[in-house]
Amino acid sequence: xxxxxxxxxxxxRQVGRHVTFMEVCGTHTMAVSRSGLRAMLPANVKxxxxxxxxxxxxxxxxxxxxxxxxxxxxxxxTTFGDLIRVPGSESSLERERASGADVRVVYSPSDALVLAxxxxxxRVVFLGVGFETTAPxxxxxxxRAAQDGVMNFSVLAAxxxxxxxxxxxxxxxxxxxxxxxCPGHVSVITGAKxxxxxxxxxxxxxxxxxxxxxxxxKCIVMLLAQIVEKRATVEIEYTRSVNEDGNTAxxxxxxxxxxxxxxGWRGIGVIPRSGLAIRPEFARWDAxxxxxxxxxxxxxxxxxxxxxxxxxxxxxxxxxLFAKACTPTNPLGPCMVSSEGACAAFYRYERKAVAA
Amino acid sequence: MCLxxxxxxxxxxxxxxxxxxxxxxREVDVxxxxxxxxxxYVLVHAGFAIQKWDESDYQEWKEIHDSVSHA
Amino acid sequence: MKQDRIxxxxxxxxTLTHELIxxxxxxxxxxxxxxxxxxxxxLSLDGGEYAFTTDSYVVKPYRFPGGxxxxxxxxxxxxxxxxxxAEPLWLSLGLILEEGLPVAELESIVESIRDTAAEVGVxxxxxxxxxxxxxxGEALYINTAGIGRIAARRRLSAASVQPGDAVLVNxxxxxxxxxxxxxxxxxxxxTSVVSDCAALWSLVKTILESGADIHAMRDPTRGxxxxxxxxxxxxxxxxxxxxxxxxxxxxxxxxxxEMLGLDPLNIANEGKVVVFCRGTDAVRVLDAMRAHPxxxxxxxxxxxxxxxxxxxxxxxxxxxERIVDMPTGEDLPRIC
Numbered sequence: 001x002x003x004x005x006x007x008x009x010x011x012x013r014q015v016g017r018h019v020t021f022m023e024v025c026g027t028h029t030m031a032v033s034r035s036g037l038r039a040m041l042p043a044n045v046k047x048x049x050x051x052x053x054x055x056x057x058x059x060x061x062x063x064x065x066x067x068x069x070x071x072x073x074x075x076x077x078t079t080f081g082d083l084i085r086v087p088g089s090e091s092s093l094e095r096e097r098a099s100g101a102d103v104r105v106v107y108s109p110s111d112a113l114v115l116a117x118x119x120x121x122x123r124v125v126f127l128g129v130g131f132e133t134t135a136p137x138x139x140x141x142x143x144r145a146a147q148d149g150v151m152n153f154s155v156l157a158a159x160x161x162x163x164x165x166x167x168x169x170x171x172x173x174x175x176x177x178x179x180x181x182c183p184g185h186v187s188v189i190t191g192a193k194x195x196x197x198x199x200x201x202x203x204x205x206x207x208x209x210x211x212x213x214x215x216x217x218k219c220i221v222m223l224l225a226q227i228v229e230k231r232a233t234v235e236i237e238y239t240r241s242v243n244e245d246g247n248t249a250x251x252x253x254x255x256x257x258x259x260x261x262x263x264g265w266r267g268i269g270v271i272p273r274s275g276l277a278i279r280p281e282f283a284r285w286d287a288x289x290x291x292x293x294x295x296x297x298x299x300x301x302x303x304x305x306x307x308x309x310x311x312x313x314x315x316x317x318x319x320x321l322f323a324k325a326c327t328p329t330n331p332l333g334p335c336m337v338s339s340e341g342a343c344a345a346f347y348r349y350e351r352k353a354v355a356a
Numbered sequence: 357m358c359l360x361x362x363x364x365x366x367x368x369x370x371x372x373x374x375x376x377x378x379x380x381x382r383e384v385d386v387x388x389x390x391x392x393x394x395x396x397y398v399l400v401h402a403g404f405a406i407q408k409w410d411e412s413d414y415q416e417w418k419e420i421h422d423s424v425s426h427a
Numbered sequence: 428m429k430q431d432r433i434x435x436x437x438x439x440x441x442t443l444t445h446e447l448i449x450x451x452x453x454x455x456x457x458x459x460x461x462x463x464x465x466x467x468x469x470l471s472l473d474g475g476e477y478a479f480t481t482d483s484y485v486v487k488p489y490r491f492p493g494g495x496x497x498x499x500x501x502x503x504x505x506x507x508x509x510x511x512x513a514e515p516l517w518l519s520l521g522l523i524l525e526e527g528l529p530v531a532e533l534e535s536i537v538e539s540i541r542d543t544a545a546e547v548g549v550x551x552x553x554x555x556x557x558x559x560x561x562x563x564g565e566a567l568y569i570n571t572a573g574i575g576r577i578a579a580r581r582r583l584s585a586a587s588v589q590p591g592d593a594v595l596v597n598x599x600x601x602x603x604x605x606x607x608x609x610x611x612x613x614x615x616x617x618t619s620v621v622s623d624c625a626a627l628w629s630l631v632k633t634i635l636e637s638g639a640d641i642h643a644m645r646d647p648t649r650g651x652x653x654x655x656x657x658x659x660x661x662x663x664x665x666x667x668x669x670x671x672x673x674x675x676x677x678x679x680x681x682x683x684x685e686m687l688g689l690d691p692l693n694i695a696n697e698g699k700v701v702v703f704c705r706g707t708d709a710v711r712v713l714d715a716m717r718a719h720p721x722x723x724x725x726x727x728x729x730x731x732x733x734x735x736x737x738x739x740x741x742x743x744x745x746x747x748e749r750i751v752d753m754p755t756g757e758d759l760p761r762i763c
Contacts, residue, residue, distance in 0.1 A: 001746065035745050040747050130402075136388055137388075137401065137402045137404040140385065185360045212417075217745070240409060377685055378679060379619050
């Protein structure tokens with residue numbers, strides 16, 4: 001461990017100038033915060049978070065739609081635990097459950113399908129959020145439901161994909177990114193080839209990184225080395241899990257059940273082709289269609305700067321609301337509400353650095 | 357996003373496997389990986405195995421992991 | 428989001444619970460004894476000092492690997508008394524039964540209460556039984572109140588911890604919470620982890636009799652170790668520094684937490700005590716604990732510092748530092 005830290009210090013000295021590396025995965029945000037790594041890095045190496053938290057980038061109108069469904073008699077809303085406390089415009093799934101709505105936390109989309117089979121009198125809706133890592137698991141579940149004719153099961157899909165979002169960040173003039181710490185588990189599915197366009201078109205180094213603190217440290221070594229050697233390419237630190245091509249079966253499954261669509265990223269706006277919509281062939285398992293869901297307008301909280309935090313323009317402590325009006329128990333925006341949002345992670349694990 | 361954990365297949369039944377994460381057992385779906393076998397190491401996310409690991413991958417991870425805990 | 432309805436997290440022992448008590452309950456009932464907010468109230472009665480506490484048990488399911496709600500109801504309250512250095516004497520037993528509960532189940536729970544109380548040497552002096560309408564499942568809820576005589580030479584209190592104190596724990600963390608979670612519907616995982624539910628008075632007695640200078644003790648129940656040490660840091664106005672590599676966590680608990688994305692520091696224990704003693708007495712306390720069956724895996728896990736006041740920090744395995752925050756209250760399986 002000391003060797004790796006020394007190597008980072010050595011390479012940082014050789015680089016000389018200030019460099020900023022962005023990670024785009026909530027699990028990386030957590031790993032960095034929980035390990036205390038940020039404060040251990042040389043002064044000229046900065047780590048920032050991008051829009052890697054799928055809960056954070058889910059628009060308020062999606063939560064509002066889920067709440068509207070939960071309020072309907074005979075509907076059971078099933079969700080990953082991550083979504084339950086996220087505030088919509090007026091309420092949250094947690095509050096709805098407290099008021100008597102049938103909202104259940106599940107660990108896997110297949111648990112939701114089991115609940116649908118066990119409760120034939122209920123319309124069971126699964127809230128499909130997450131990136132490319134989760135999309136195949138939801139795709140498989142939809143396919144199973146179709147194969148077995150489980151007609152009371154449907155998915156309200158809000159899946160998003162990384163590459164166009166990463167490109168949008170690179171085109172954004174406000175953020176300077178000198179290297180990407182690429183999401184490890186998204187890459188298990190897509191393969192490292194997903195990021196080739198970044199060094200090719202923009203000359204930015206990319207390293208696909210694992211989730212232990214040691215992985216992040218090694219990844220930083222590899223990014224710094226590329227800068228020192230004036231290279232820009234995609235490398236893999238997370239060789240345990242990631243290769244060039246990824247999981248082709250999972251990719252085919254995504255293509256079979258989902259199609260590209262435009263998607264609204266909370267705080268950033270619409271990024272074309274960055275979403276996954278359920279294909280028409282599976283319309284009967286698409287909650288938006290079968291249950292007639294209407295998405296209202298997405299209303300951001302006034303004064304909230306989550307959008308800037310998600311783009312990496314602002315770090316959490318630079319937001320005026322951080323730790324004052326906006327805290328994990330009283331969150332104003334998604335970055336604080338999601339347990340792996342940049343603000344929540346910073347508040348939970350690093351705020352002493354601010355207070356000191 | 358994406359908590360995924362390494363686990364070992366301890367039972368196999370068609371597309372369902374029982375995996376063990378240091379003794380914690382769960383049924384997961386193995387439809388997304390090729391030719392799963394008893395004893396294989398896999399990466400598990402949201403109730404699905406999404407990748408196979410070989411023995412050396414698992415040992416590498418275990419070493420890093422054990423240095424954190426003091427079980 | 429302003430909470431105008433009670434949510435599950437209000438019962439989690441973390442920030443929401445604290446807020447509810449501080450904003451809604453305590454201000455209406457305020458008095459010096461209540462304000463101390465220790466595990467038990469300390470009452471001076473007729474020349475002696477007594478500890479008095481109450482706890483309600485709503486665990487679902489009410490049977491779990493390693494115990495049941497009856498055993499828990501005795502141990503939990505006895506342990507709250509023990510945390511003030513009090514030998515448990517008498518318990519009250521309030522039962523709230525849901526219509527439809529099989530009588531045989533009730534019998535078995537009462538037998539569990541009888542057996543646990545006998546082991547501990549405490550007796551049920553009084554009780555009450557109520558039945559409520561059929562709700563979401565056959566449930567039973569228990570409230571126990573306990574009285575104990577304080578044996579400690581000096582008053583143990585969450586506010587008595589000082590910089591330089593050592594922080595110790597008697598064994599593996601998070602076992603109870605993991606064992607209960609494995610029985611819950613919708614989560615579906617199996618584990619060999621068994622609840623650590625146990626009565627701690629005899630261990631506490633051993634620690635007190637070691638002659639060490641003990642300042643405070645806390646049982647890290649709901650909210651886990653994190654909630655317990657955060658409470659102490661705030662009550663005493665000190666900083667606490669824990670060492671990540673020193674925390675005793677079994678492989679089974681680690682595996683379950685990995686699978687579900689949970690933090691073992693936030694998960695309930697029912698047979699653990701965190702001890703704060705004068706720094707130079709740490710070895711004496713460790714030896715005393717390790718000589719007792721409930722303390723074989725006792726560890727020194729940290730130290731008390733002057734700063735940062737009211738905060739708990741963790742020195743991580745890679746040599747970094749992070750905050751151990753008070754948990755919000757509901758630990759849910761995550762995928763992120």
